[in-house]
Amino acid sequence: MAREDERTRNAPSARLYRHVIDVLRAEIEGAVLRPGDRLPSEKRLVERFNVSRLTIREAVIGLEILGLVEPRHGSGVFVRSNRVTQAAQAGSLDIGPVELIEARRIVEVQTAALAALEATDEQIAAMRDILADMDKEERAEGSAEWIADRVFHLAIARASQNAVLAMMVEAMWDLRRRSPLSHEMLERIARAGQTPRIADHHRILEAIEKRDPAAARRAMRAHLDRVMADLLDFTELEAKERVSTEIAHRRETARRRAAL
Amino acid sequence: MAREDERTRNAPSARLYRHVIDVLRAEIEGAVLRPGDRLPSEKRLVERFNVSRLTIREAVIGLEILGLVEPRHGSGVFVRSNRVTQAAQAGSLDIGPVELIEARRIVEVQTAALAALEATDEQIAAMRDILADMDKEERAEGSAEWIADRVFHLAIARASQNAVLAMMVEAMWDLRRRSPLSHEMLERIARAGQTPRIADHHRILEAIEKRDPAAARRAMRAHLDRVMADLLDFTELEAKERVSTEIAHRRETARRRAAL
DNA sequence: TGCGGCAACTCATCAGACAAGTCAATGCAG
DNA sequence: CTGCATTGACTTGTCTGATGAGTTGCCGCA
Numbered sequence: 001m002a003r004e005d006e007r008t009r010n011a012p013s014a015r016l017y018r019h020v021i022d023v024l025r026a027e028i029e030g031a032v033l034r035p036g037d038r039l040p041s042e043k044r045l046v047e048r049f050n051v052s053r054l055t056i057r058e059a060v061i062g063l064e065i066l067g068l069v070e071p072r073h074g075s076g077v078f079v080r081s082n083r084v085t086q087a088a089q090a091g092s093l094d095i096g097p098v099e100l101i102e103a104r105r106i107v108e109v110q111t112a113a114l115a116a117l118e119a120t121d122e123q124i125a126a127m128r129d130i131l132a133d134m135d136k137e138e139r140a141e142g143s144a145e146w147i148a149d150r151v152f153h154l155a156i157a158r159a160s161q162n163a164v165l166a167m168m169v170e171a172m173w174d175l176r177r178r179s180p181l182s183h184e185m186l187e188r189i190a191r192a193g194q195t196p197r198i199a200d201h202h203r204i205l206e207a208i209e210k211r212d213p214a215a216a217r218r219a220m221r222a223h224l225d226r227v228m229a230d231l232l233d234f235t236e237l238e239a240k241e242r243v244s245t246e247i248a249h250r251r252e253t254a255r256r257r258a259a260l
Numbered sequence: 261m262a263r264e265d266e267r268t269r270n271a272p273s274a275r276l277y278r279h280v281i282d283v284l285r286a287e288i289e290g291a292v293l294r295p296g297d298r299l300p301s302e303k304r305l306v307e308r309f310n311v312s313r314l315t316i317r318e319a320v321i322g323l324e325i326l327g328l329v330e331p332r333h334g335s336g337v338f339v340r341s342n343r344v345t346q347a348a349q350a351g352s353l354d355i356g357p358v359e360l361i362e363a364r365r366i367v368e369v370q371t372a373a374l375a376a377l378e379a380t381d382e383q384i385a386a387m388r389d390i391l392a393d394m395d396k397e398e399r400a401e402g403s404a405e406w407i408a409d410r411v412f413h414l415a416i417a418r419a420s421q422n423a424v425l426a427m428m429v430e431a432m433w434d435l436r437r438r439s440p441l442s443h444e445m446l447e448r449i450a451r452a453g454q455t456p457r458i459a460d461h462h463r464i465l466e467a468i469e470k471r472d473p474a475a476a477r478r479a480m481r482a483h484l485d486r487v488m489a490d491l492l493d494f495t496e497l498e499a500k501e502r503v504s505t506e507i508a509h510r511r512e513t514a515r516r517r518a519a520l
Numbered sequence: 521t522g523c524g525g526c527a528a529c530t531c532a533t534c535a536g537a538c539a540a541g542t543c544a545a546t547g548c549a550g
Numbered sequence: 551c552t553g554c555a556t557t558g559a560c561t562t563g564t565c566t567g568a569t570g571a572g573t574t575g576c577c578g579c580a
Contacts, residue, residue: 015564060531162359172424301561334562336542
């Protein structure tokens with residue numbers, strides 16, 4: 001009961017190895033230590049950080065689990081290269097929007113088909129109302145459009161008559177809201193996107209009304225594929241920008257090294 | 261290529277703390293240790309695993325970085341609670357086992373296919389270990405077989421390299437445990453079932469090892485279809501029994517009333 | 521020159537010690 | 551009897567020193 005309060009009160013864990021991890025991580029990510037490089041030996045790190053070898057060891061293990069580093073017995077500790085695996089290996093705290101859409105596609109395509117089979121007349125009527133509201137709101141202010149979006153998709157999930165699937169869909173939308181990364185990005189895309197989401201939604205509802213699972217599945221898939229495509233376009237644009245700054249940075253590094 | 265095999269085969273080269281992490285992680289994810297619980301003290305873990313306290317400490321740090329656990333100085337190491345699971349807990353309706361299997365079928369069939377595409381060699385090796393443990397445990401005591409089951413399916417979900425899907429799968433297994441209805445029923449079926457789950461699991465892993473998404477999808481689908489079939493058989497049987505006891509009860513009541 | 525073997529260096533693990541934080545039971549003062 | 555301070559057992563955090571085992575490079579020998 002009071003357990004939760006205690007936990008929140010528990011101040012920032014001031015464990016020593018945390019500090020060492022933070023510093024080394026910064027150096028790895030800041031390209032001071034580059035992939036393939038060997039970290040200074042434990043002995044030297046002891047001198048540098050003024051802590052015992054144990055603490056250094058703990059920090060190295062932390063970095064290993066984060067996927068940043070790979071100790072080799074008898075040889076040294078080496079910086080890992082693959083960025084993708086390192087993100088996957090760490091218990092990635094923030095959820096990527098691509099993952100989210102991919103997961104939604106898997107679950108919601110099926111819920112749409114099930115809903116076409118099993119939705120009650122009341123549920124279909126409710127969906128119709130929601131869509132009508134969305135039409136109206138779109139003309140008014142698009143500030144919180146995603147809320148209506150969420151409600152619509154949740155209504156479909158509930159109409160699948162499977163409480164577990166409904167929970168999953170709800171959880172995924174919650175995830176989106178909780179993850180700053182995903183939420184902001186998807187929000188911006190939705191705002192800027194030319195995607196006729198409303199038309200997508202109408203097509204989905206239409207298929208459900210006709211009790212046509214195949215059509216419902218198709219419509220939902222098309223919808224989420226479009227969202228994903230928008231997302232990837234957007235990501236690509238952003239990535240290109242990042243790449244050019246990255247390359248600029250590498251060029252600078254090479255110049256400095258050549259000057260020696 | 262042959263090096264990969266050597267490395268995976270080379271079990272002793274795996275650091276000790278890895279093993280401790282794997283076991284404790286399995287217990288946390290298998291819900292032997294539940295959120296808020298305190299882990300055994302380092303001293304007791306030393307005795308249990310027959311390693312030094314240093315190794316235990318390293319494992320605890322690993323679990324901490326994975327976000328599974330939270331050490332509190334002077335008090336103990338506590339299991340953290342999962343966010344998605346908590347959300348699911350809020351809507352505390354009881355979940356039917358049929359719904360659960362249906363939802364799992366939708367999600368896990370796809371995670372298996374994705375895992376066949378994207379699993380790292382380490383992840384595949386881990387799955388192999390889990391299956392080997394299951395083989396051993398099956399011969400010993402079948403008390404907590406479902407824990408290994410859960411861990412295996414979770415490993416696949418994680419190998420899909422989609423954190424959202426992994427969360428969903430984890431949440432569904434938590435749902436199962438939390439729902440007395442589902443848990444007990446599925447447990448009994450597993451115990452009594454003639455289903456060669458082990459063989460199913462081996463087929464799934466084999467497909468993933470071969471990097472064959474279609475086969476993985478097929479194997480997982482077959483597996484869950486079998487579980488579903490067992491469940492339905494069992495439900496039918498139980499329903500029939502209930503009917504006969506019901507009728508027996510009515511007969512008794514009628515007799516008593518007639519005796520008046 | 522070529523190669524085996526040795527030595528130095530690395531990580532991996534163990535054992536024991538002490539500091540510091542937590543928590544509950546105990547005992548004393550009011 | 552109640553409330554509060556103390557104490558003591560238990561826990562994690564950190565340090566020290568020692569041994570084992572794998573890697574690597576150098577040196578001397580053939």
